[in-house]
Amino acid sequence: MPAWLALSGAVLIGMMTTAQARINGELGLRLSDGLVAAAISFGSGLLILIVLSLILPSGRRGVRALRAGMRERTIPWWMLLGGVAGALTVATQGLAVAVIGVSLFTVGVVAGQTLNGLVLDRIGYGPAGVVAVTVPRVLGGALALVAVAVSLQGGVLERVPLWMLVLPLIAGVGIAWQQATNGRLRQRVGTPLTATLVNFIGGTVLLVAAAVVSTVVGGAPDALPPEPWLYAGGAMGVFYIFLSAAIVVHTGVLLLGLGAVAGQLLTALVIDVAWPASAGPGWIVELITVVVALASVVVAAVPWRRRRQS
DSSP states (O other): OOHHHHHHHHHHHHHHHHHHHHHHHHHHHHHTTHHHHHHHHHHHHHHHHHHHHHHSSHHHHHHHHHHHHHTTTOOGGGGHHHHHHHHHHHHHIIIIIIIHHHHHHHHHHHHHHHHHHHHHHHTTTTTOOOOOHHHHHHHHHHHHHHHHHHHTTTHHHSSOOOOHHHHHHHHHHHHHHHHHHHHHHHHHHHHHHHHHHHHHHHHHHHHHHHHHHHHHOOOOOOOOOSOOGGGGHHHHHHHHHHHHHHHHHHOOOHHHHHHHHHHHHHHHHHHHHOOOOOOOHHHHHHHHHHHHHHHHHHHHHHHHHHHOOO
């Protein structure tokens, strides 16, 4: 796959992630229960994947390869746990985004993805094997963290509960691990579709269980809102998890994460300007954040493109 195409796919993943975050956050706000909103989002995505796996030949082949790999133990159990990170991400969207805004959610994810992406590439955890942690890649990661610091200016920490900032950071760490794990599973089963299906099965089980506990402890959620767009988060999740499993072998974990960061921040800026959250940092701070984050992608991507050309 050409470098520009793989990186464009990573940016598109980020754009879809941000749109999904705002949708799931709004659904959680309307239901007064972020965990129920997350379960609805993941459950709808699972239904889509089951249908696709039944009607597409590649889906049926992938399921057969998955069963054979589990039976013969060529697919270890930990490759099936990517849905845990997906469940955490969607739950965090439902719990926090409506309050802190897409941008603050995104910069927390940025920090977690950047740090863990560097580590996973260095130890060779991703399907691309060991990816050299060169000076430009480290600088790119550092610039992404500078973008995080910029986004927290203007008294944000005084307006937002600490746990709402920590959860996106943990979700970002999980996303980087999930992308690498899905890439490896995709190599074993031969199709991103089955790797995505495994994610949604595990994530849906966890989120439904959490939603049941939330309902028992805190009471039933509010009535389901009538707007159809509030239920599009699951379909978006299917798309970007499928795409990340397909292209991570071409990008490595860090570059996939940084490309997604660029897409996330650009989309977050547009969404938060048009639809601001109460605790957002303001569009000027967000614009500076986007510029710095985009610079981090450029710095990290240049040496990779040279390697591909040579």
